[in-house]
Amino acid sequence: MTTVRGARARARIEITAAIKDEARTQLAAEGAAKLSLRAVARELGMVSSALYRYFPSRDDLLTALIVDAYDSVGAAAEQAAAAAEQERPLDRWTAVCRAVRAWAVAHPHEYALIYGSPVPGYTAPQDTIVPASRVGLVLIDIARRAHTGEGVALPPLPDDLRPEAVRISADIAPDLPPALAVALVAAWSQLFGLVSFEVFGQFHRVVEDRDTFFATAARRLGQDVGLLPRG
Amino acid sequence: MTTVRGARARARIEITAAIKDEARTQLAAEGAAKLSLRAVARELGMVSSALYRYFPSRDDLLTALIVDAYDSVGAAAEQAAAAAEQERPLDRWTAVCRAVRAWAVAHPHEYALIYGSPVPGYTAPQDTIVPASRVGLVLIDIARRAHTGEGVALPPLPDDLRPEAVRISADIAPDLPPALAVALVAAWSQLFGLVSFEVFGQFHRVVEDRDTFFATAARRLGQDVGLLPRG
DNA sequence: TCACAAGCAAGAGCGGTGCTCTCGTTTCAT
């Protein structure tokens, strides 16, 4: 069995969670740059060296927070998709986009952790790869159901992009046409361009009514992947 | 006259430049997080406290680097636009996009400084606002010349977005129709979504032939702001 | 059951950081 063996193991789980919680609090308050292991330990009433029993280094703590953040935004996207189950593909698409944006606005520092400049080294740890794909999978699924349902309308693929489009399609969604796969990847990154500019303040004194602006932009993004505007 | 008054003022300019150069070197080598004032001073053969005569704090040094980076990518965009002077608007658009991407790939850490997570506090210093708009101005100018020339083709503006579109248009380009202004802002942010995902590694094991992928995506972005594909 | 290994908290300490303050010295303007 994989049940908790005893008080020791249970305590370890609880303390690990408490460390991550406190770290998230400091992250939200001051940002990733000022997140300090010593301050976390201090706040938890333990000495800093004790914290290294749970996370081998500061970067490992950050990696754990990154994984959690990916899972959190991924769950938000999945939940939005499920809630819009009965709606038309384009409406489900925008619902998911808005959920991602809402999560980002609510957790700006966690968003910065996963979609801002890579903070630790330069290569993402292996643990983060799967959680990082959850939002993308939701978007792919919406497109897939539109494709097998009422169909999608896409412009033709340029000749020089066809080999790469075939490769991308094989990698992320072998059942979808290459033109759709490549449009999805582009829309995926452009969605986070919209969100990043809002969260990182590039829209300051440019866009005011960001809700409405984003809703329209997200809808056009959905049309760019071929989702049809109306019956 | 504003000429240099003496050896002292000349030395100050040179030392300030040397500090920024060395800081940029360390930035390119290790990233913004590991940029250390002491290390910069050490490398320049001066003591760390002397460096504070030139930059009041580490954040001020970073701000100076941010301004320079904005100017650098802005100059690259303007240069690309000038080089494509005679081409059709859509081709000039993609030329500018490719120049921005090329700059970002060549200077990933400087790119991260300006389009990644805000590193110092949360509000951008006043000095950065004007340089930050240079790329945007280039894109606006391309659209303006297309608009007053062969025209642009844009989908209708949703009713609920019209007030905000009018506001944006008045802010950034009063001579352009609101629908065009709002499309420009969206495309602007989406362009940096594409670039950020590539520079920050989100395309790892997803997109391989990034040159071709980006070229097509940038071209479609140009069409999204109404630039016409062919005569 | 009990000894032993593993897990754990605590403390001291190392090298590094941003930043401040003081103290002579050099440069410039009056």
Place this chain on the structure above:
DNA sequence: ATGAAACGAGAGCACCGCTCTTGCTTGTGA
């Protein structure tokens, strides 16, 4: 020429990530 401003050097403060050692506690296998 003299006084003010700018400057470089050094010491020092508080904090950081991280390591090592020292005892104590917990769980386990003989």
